[in-house]
Each structure stands twice: as C-alpha cells, then as structure tokens.
Amino acid sequence: MVLAKLTVALALLGEASAIQLPLSLPKIPHIPNAVTERKLVDSASLQERIDPDNLLARAKALFEVAGASVDEYNHPTRVIGSEGHRGTLDYIYETIHGLGDYYHISRQDFPAVTGNVYESRLVLAHDVPKSAQPMGLTPPTKDRQPVYGSLGLVSNFGCAESDFPDLTNKIAFISRGTCPFGTKSELAGKAGAVAAVVYNNEEGPLSGTLGTPTPDHVATFGISDKDAAPYLKQLRHGENVDGIAYMDAVVNTITTTNIIAQTTEGDSENCVMLGAHSDSVEAGPGINDDGSGTLSLLEVATQLTNYHVNNCVRFAWWAGEEEGLLGSDYYVSVLPADENRKVRLFMDYDMMAGPNFAYQIYNATNAANPVGSEELRDLYIDFYESNGLNYMFIPFDGRSDYDAFIKNGIPGGGIATGAEGIKSKEEEEMFGGQAGVAYDPCYHQLCDDVSNLNLTAWEWSTKLISHSVATYALSFDGFPERTEVEGKTLLGAPTKYHGHLLHM
Incomplete structure (x- = not known):
C-alpha cells in the first residue's frame, strides 16, 4: 500500500518516470512528528525531539534495504548502481514526500563512474x-x-x-x-x-x-x-626484477541520483545547507558509513516540520561519495553563481555513530577556507563544551562532501566520530572505548551493519546536527556575509584526498 500510494503521488507530480522503485520496500517505521501548532524553531526544543529509538528503527529499515543487493553481490550493500542503493534513494524520497508540503523535494540525476575488482594478484621477484x-x-x-x-x-x-x-x-x-x-x-x-x-x-x-x-x-x-x-x-x-600482474576488474559509467529537500518557507536568499552521502562501498551495507548521517538528516528533517524557520534549510543526500565525492561535486559544478551565493554555509555529516567513537570536529579555519568556516567550527566547540563533552580536531583535507563547497567559496565544516584511524590512549581517557583499536573497526567492511552503531554517539551527534540547523534556520546574525563568487573559482591547493581514498 505504501508503495502504491507513492507511485500514484509521483505520477501526479509528473515524476513517476524519474524514479525506479524496487519490487518491494521494507516497512518504513512510523516516526512520531505530530504537528499541532508550529512555533519558531529553537535549538533546545528541536534537540529534545531526537530519540535514539527512532534512529535505531531507521537503521534496521536501511539494513533491510541493503539486503536487496544480495542476489547480485552475495552480501548486503548500498553501493551506487545496486538495488540496495536504489532502495535507499526510494526510502529517503518516500520519507520526505510523506512529510507533506513542508519541503520542496527534487532528484538530480548525474553520470557516475563506478568500478569493481573481482580478483587481483601481484607477484614481484x-x-x-x-x-x-x-x-x-x-x-x-x-x-x-x-x-x-x-x-x-x-x-x-x-x-x-x-x-x-x-x-x-x-x-x-x-x-x-x-x-x-x-x-x-x-x-x-x-x-x-x-x-x-x-x-x-x-x-x-x-x-x-x-x-x-x-x-x-x-x-x-x-x-x-x-x-x-x-x-x-x-x-x-x-x-x-620480474613481475606478474593480474586484475579482473570493470569500470562502468552509470546514472545515479542526488536528493535535495528544501523548506518551503524561510528566506530563500539565505539558506543553511547540510548533507550526508546515501551510498556505501561495495564491501558492505554501510550502516554507520554513512547510513548514520543519512538517517540523522532524515530524523532532523522529520522533526523540523514542527517549526517555522526564518531562513531556508536545504538537506542533501549525495550519491557516489565513495567513488570520489561525485554527487556533491556535480551539484556544486552546475550551481549557478547567483544560487551559490544563497548558500550561506554547508555542513557535512559523515559517520555519526562510530562504535569506538571520538567526537571529532573538522578543523576548518577562515585562514585556509571561505570566511565563516571557523565560525561554524566554533559553534561545534561551544556545543560540546556546554554539554560537558570532550572533542578533538581532525584535518579538513577533502575526505568528504564539503570539498566542492569550500573550493567554490562556500563556508563549510562538519563533525564525525571516526573511521579507520586508531584511537590513542589519551583519546580513550577522553571518550572511553578502547585505545589501539580503530574508531570504526568495521569501516568499509561487511560488518558495518546495525550492530556497528554506538547509540550514545549517534544521539549526541544528531542533537548537534539539530542545534546547527536550528541556530542558522533562526538567524545568521553575527555570521559573516558571503563574499562575491565570480564563476567557479577554486580556492587553495589541491587536496591529496578526494573522498576516502588518496588520489595523489
């Protein structure tokens, strides 16, 4: 019934041909967001609505979506081009569409290069x-x-x-x-x-x-x-030195999709934008990376419908991040200069629930990035300090979807809870967990499933996402004005990362 209603609704919108639905979707959990009388958004109230049980219910549904890829890949995955990723896009779209007219929702198709190595061998001497x-x-x-x-x-x-x-x-x-x-x-x-x-x-x-x-x-x-x-x-x-090399691999160009949802109210000349990536690597279902960020945004978008906003809020779910930030790169590359200036800042939320977590803030300074990046960094600092939580800085080096934004003049930043890096003894004392072990021992592996989530870290991360949204949806007072952007001027030196893998 859910699927039938969605198909009819899309047909009425003239978009039925733009979305490819799988044969079935898992039962999508009902997340309470009953709107009585909307009031102006405030951070404390929005944070109170974040319930880790809602997040966990969404994670279970997303893992079931990833299972649609088992026939093709022999394991659950949400890599672009898979049934698991197509199901993820449908899940996001249906969730936002089900919130009524609070959001304008759009799908942005783009070409993406994807590859798979089936078998390899290197012998030297x-x-x-x-x-x-x-x-x-x-x-x-x-x-x-x-x-x-x-x-x-x-x-x-x-x-x-x-x-x-x-x-x-x-x-x-x-x-x-x-x-x-x-x-x-x-x-x-x-x-x-x-x-x-x-x-x-x-x-x-x-x-x-x-x-x-x-x-x-x-x-x-x-x-x-x-x-x-x-x-x-x-x-x-x-x-x-003799050698033997063997590689059984494919590289294909496919079409995949970004999903963008923007509030129908709020000043459209001053948008707060935030994003997470909807895809996983081929090796696993990616429930922490970045199912956690994807679902945090869905939960915040759901609960935000209880409020009025002064400034528009634009949520984005990027495809092709794991292949090299393809979706976010494409979005910014086709964003006209006048629309670029309307984005006051971009916030990246990638991996919010690391099992051996640390509360990490991208060390985005105004000296090295568009002005406003440091003010966003300081908002994160103030949140952790006001809640008595420790935090640490991590490099702002191009490893996630903020990269295209800061290279095109848009202030950026974000938080994370850690990936393949190893937790130190000092960090064990700061955050708990286990020193000498990766922040996420299942990073880019099959075991990145529902059991790979720390609900405490996920709840606090999602509360901070709520705080960042509420703060700027209410007002940009004190936040630096955007500087003029002429065309697509790249800032700074090339980064060694473009996504999770080195590219130079």
Missing part, C-alpha cells in the same frame, strides 16, 4: 607483497589475464612523460607524490607498460584511486614503502 592493493577505478589487465614483465623504474614521481623510459611489455614502478595516481597510470600506459605499481614514499600501505578513467590507464596497484624497499634497491643497482 617470486614474492607476493602483502600490502598490494588494487587502485580504485583500475582497469583490468589485458583480456583479464595475467601479464608478465620486468619492473621498469620510473624517474622522479612519474608526473611527466620525460620521467618514463620505454616500458613496452614492462610493469611500471612509480613513487607516490606530486601528481594524481591517475596521471601516473596514464603516463605508464602511454609508455607501453602492461601494468603499474605505485609505491608509498611515506610510512605505511597505499590505497588510492585513479579517478576519472582514460583510455591509457593500465591495471594499477599500490604497495607500502616497506614492501617496495628491496625491489627499489635491486633496480637502482641495475638488477632485473
């Missing part, structure tokens, strides 16, 4: 480097068969054609640094290489993405500095 990992969006080896060749050492950082010798039928061996991994792979292909290995020039393993595909990309692996060291020594002494 009869050894299998333990750290070897396929780069994201890597193509397969020729005919999806093993290729054989000696290692060809590339000069400098492999960022110019002159760095590459003739690599015909060889495997390029390239240092990380200076330019994107995609550039290194492309130049290796142009030099005749049958595959490429990028080795870390910093301590630790190397996991990255090639980014936008080109015809010259070759199958590309990343390995650690430690694993690379003996081969580098041999090559620099003129010794031969």
